Amino acid sequence: MSTIRVDAHGPFHHTAALALLAAHAIPGAEEVDGERYRRVLTVGDEQTVVTLDLNRHGITASFDPPGGDSETATALVRAWFDLDTDTTTIDRALAQDPHLAELVRRRPGLRLIGYPDEFEAVAATVIGQQVSLAAARTFSGRLVSAYGQKTGDLRAFPDAHTLAPRDANEIQQHTGLTYARARTLHEVAVRWANGPVLDGLPADEARRVLLSVPGIGPWTADYLLVRAMQHPDTFAPGDLVARRALGLDHKAAAERSTAWAPYRSYALLHLWTDAAYL
CATH class of the missing domain: 1.10.340.30 (Hypothetical protein; domain 2)
Incomplete structure (x- = not known):
């Protein structure tokens, strides 16, 4: 087994990340237990079982058997969990919006959790x-x-x-x-x-x-x-959860989201998390 420590840049709302992972966890492929998440992961050309222990500072990842080199593994985890993003700047910007201010206050450090593949x-x-x-x-x-x-x-x-x-x-x-x-x-x-x-x-x-x-x-x-791409400034006006949270139709939701640029994806994640994950 090999272990790496990957720290987040700024706050990391790890409980929201775990809630998202748990909501989508595939039986037989992924497990979420408390603050720990397990799955099979390909690192380089090698397949391994990774155990991720999440906390507000970042992630400790353990690989069994050891998978690839630590530099490749670190880069994969950092990208997957959006750990290089300065969430403090994003939170400050979104907190200016009256609809999002309370959500940001409750969940600082929300990150665009992607996929490893x-x-x-x-x-x-x-x-x-x-x-x-x-x-x-x-x-x-x-x-x-x-x-x-x-x-x-x-x-x-x-x-x-x-x-x-x-x-x-x-x-x-x-x-x-x-x-x-x-x-x-x-x-x-x-x-x-x-x-x-x-x-x-x-x-x-x-x-x-x-x-x-x-x-x-x-x-x-x-x-x-x-x-998948973790693009920071995308909104999905066709998303029913987001529209219900805003109380707006497709066109009005799209127009409302322009106020959140260039962080519309993070605003959308706040709406999703509040309504469906945590």
Whole structure:
């Protein structure tokens, strides 16, 4: 086993991060117990089980067996949990807004928790379209059970290279997804089979690429800009949770969000966390 310590730049609301992880945790692939989170992780070319202990200062990550070099592992964890962001500056800006001031006061140091792998982010989001979080976890758990490689007592989320040769009918049979959703998941696997597609793209170009995938609509594209790319200034006006929190329709929510630039993604995360996570 190897262990690294990764400190956050500024405040880190680790309980909100854990609540988000718990809400999306896939059976058989992820575990959240108190302030500890476990999953299979690929570091470099090596697969390992990582145990993350979160606190308000940052994260202690333990890898069993040791995975890759410590520099690669540290960079992965820092990016995954948005630990390099100066949350003090963001909190100060958002606290000027009357709707967000109380949320920021309650949860300083909220960060854009992403995914350790781009394909997993896109695939998991496709699976979760238009269903509850509980249903999304069930469907994802079936996918992991059918195709995920086992490491220790957990299975990895299957990679694009594994799913691309399968067809939509087979994926549907194993997961219980609708055929249309299974077809979109397979299309994503084919497009991502050779590696990340969005990495390094400007937000507007990444959104265009996502919308070119049959079955991915505006809400999914916006959500992925926030969760997969961790773009700091994206709002999802089509998000029902955010609209309900604001008490506004699609157009009015989009207009309201302009006041939160250039930190609209963090504002959206405050709305999500207050309504659904913590």
